[in-house]
Amino acid sequence: IILIAYFIFAGEPDVLIRSIISGELILLKDLTNKKIKAQVIWSLSLLFSLAMVPQILLTLGGQLSFALTFCLTFAQRLTFWQTNILMSLVSFPLIIQQQYTWHILQTFINFAAIPIFGTVIVPLVMIGFFGQYIPFLTYITNLIIRYFAYMVDLCATLPGNFVVGKIPNALAAILLFLALGMFAREAKIKHISRISWLVSFSVAMIFVHLPYHGEFATFDIGQGDAAVIREPYNKTITLIDTGGKVTFGEQPAWQKQKYFRTNGETVIVNYLHSRGISKIDNLVLSHHDQDHIGNAKVILTKMNVKNVIIPAGMMQQSSFKTEIKPYLRSAQVTEVTNNIQVSKLPLQIVHPFKSGQAKNEDCIALFGHIGGKNIFTAGDLDQSGEKQIANFLPDMHVDILKFGHHGSKTSTNPEVINKWHPEIGIISAGRNNRYNHPNKETLETAQNNKMTVFNTQINGMMCYAAVDMYKISQKAYFMGHKY
Known part of the structure; x- marks a missing residue:
């Protein structure tokens, strides 16, 4: 009930639909003591999301949300570092199709940012929300969150931003599936996926950076x-x-963004x-x-x-x-x-x-x-x-x-x-x-x-x-x- 209420009061954003549905299914599993595989929960959340917002997979938020949570459904056997590398490789073609650049420090920053976000930022958000009537507590939580965002933005300004360009959609899809293959159980599939990923990425770079027209x-x-x-x-x-x-003329302070x-x-x-x-x-x-x-x-x-x-x-x-x-x-x-x-x-x-x-x-x-x-x-x-x-x-x-x-x-x-x-x-x-x-x-x-x-x-x-x-x-x- 709290999850649904939170979704409504948050303005019913599309990006929350998957997490709300997944959360409800996990709670239902715990209450009924029934075994529901993670892949089934992921699939049902996708079906419900598409029923409510048919265009959700056309947005970058929707693509990242479902692609990365799909990786997590079988990442239990992977180490912390392998999981982060997998998620970076999967998100790479999705982000490139929207933002066209990739920072070489992005993967390394994620190693530090993701644990901090889960163990510090999320609890602080909850504390700030429920403690909003305590001014000092709200001030401290806002200050910590603001500095965290500032540090992330500062890392983005460091050298290492590489302009990739918009690669063909077919090649982006190939890179996405090959990234999943890199962490398959079979050694042969992993080896072929890694070589194929490098070849596909090279072809994409030639296509973008050396256009015939x-x-x-x-x-x-x-x-x-x-x-x-x-x-x-x-x-x-x-x-x-x-x-x-x-x-025309100087803008008032309240009009300046x-x-x-x-x-x-x-x-x-x-x-x-x-x-x-x-x-x-x-x-x-x-x-x-x-x-x-x-x-x-x-x-x-x-x-x-x-x-x-x-x-x-x-x-x-x-x-x-x-x-x-x-x-x-x-x-x-x-x-x-x-x-x-x-x-x-x-x-x-x-x-x-x-x-x-x-x-x-x-x-x-x-x-x-x-x-x-x-x-x-x-x-x-x-x-x-x-x-x-x-x-x-x-x-x-x-x-x-x-x-x-x-x-x-x-x-x-x-x-x-x-x-x-x-x-x-x-x-x-x-x-x-x-x-x-x-x-x-x-x-x-x-x-x-x-x-x-x-x-x-x-x-x-x-x-x-x-x-x-x-x-x-x-x-x-x-x-x-x-x-």
Whole structure:
């Protein structure tokens, strides 16, 4: 009765269903003196859980809960160390499919954390719950639990975090079952499982870290701009802008969140990790607006960035000194105009023509040949800047156009678009944004030129996979000679 009451008062969370059902079955077994095998209790708890929450095995919590308790049903013959290694190997493919990274210290930390959690933390939680009317007791229990959580978080910041990436689901399932086979009773099965696990994991790493296809992807990060160019085999990674939240005035203290993750981490870094990417060769920041560089600090902190490319004159701006410079670490900064081309940058820099103040009219514009298509992207560059580029490169033709300024009427010059003849347009703008982007004038220009328009507001994140990108990507660097 207490278990059921606890489940109700806790808000009936899905992750508690298995433990509540298992607990009730174990109590029933003890009360009736009937022998019920652990595997039967586990199976019944799974059936009841699926009946109550059919999608529970689609969640990471549900997967870990049932996979790890399944291991415990036959782990009695294993030593403490073997049990922990088994549970780490079983949880590895499940966690990787959701978080894409694995800390090499994780298994060792579990050896210490699991006993402490069972013998110290759980009793303290119960003491704190039933002793909530004794302020001193509640304070002591909260303090111990807080320091335990702090130590676990501190261990996660230590070196050793390895970016694995999202491996194919079939290989993840194979790794899961082979992990169970490593601790079978038969020596031959254990030997074959261990070798097969290493081979399967190696294949998964090759599949993730050396992809045959390249891509040009536009992130769905709200009212902002961020895109990535990934060459085949992850030869070079170029991130163009980082998005960022624009705030108006100082927020009151009660509105500030203590633990807050920006979409630079939850969207951009998370996606790059899923592709097995831990370093960025080129971080191109088109200009100094917050919705283009606001998450730069997150990217520079969470990723290994080799080169930061900014428009000439931006280093003197306060936005660079406060938002970028303190987080550079080992990254090199290169200020550019159209006369400066950066090594290993898959697109050609076609704007700005001179040094400026990193405003919209000073935006970095990139153009080049990727996977058989000519691509043009220019941040918030205005119509005048687009016209300057078209005059400077009169034979320029664009297949994929990333609309300037989130589809604002200040960009997308009708004369220039009519000259370039783009087939596809991409708009990066927030849903129900206060600026009404994309503007009606921009959409009319696209319609008049018979363009197919994709919008992050409707389509979410968009990716153009470039099959033959590796063979012809170097042509982008020499494009200026052709034109």
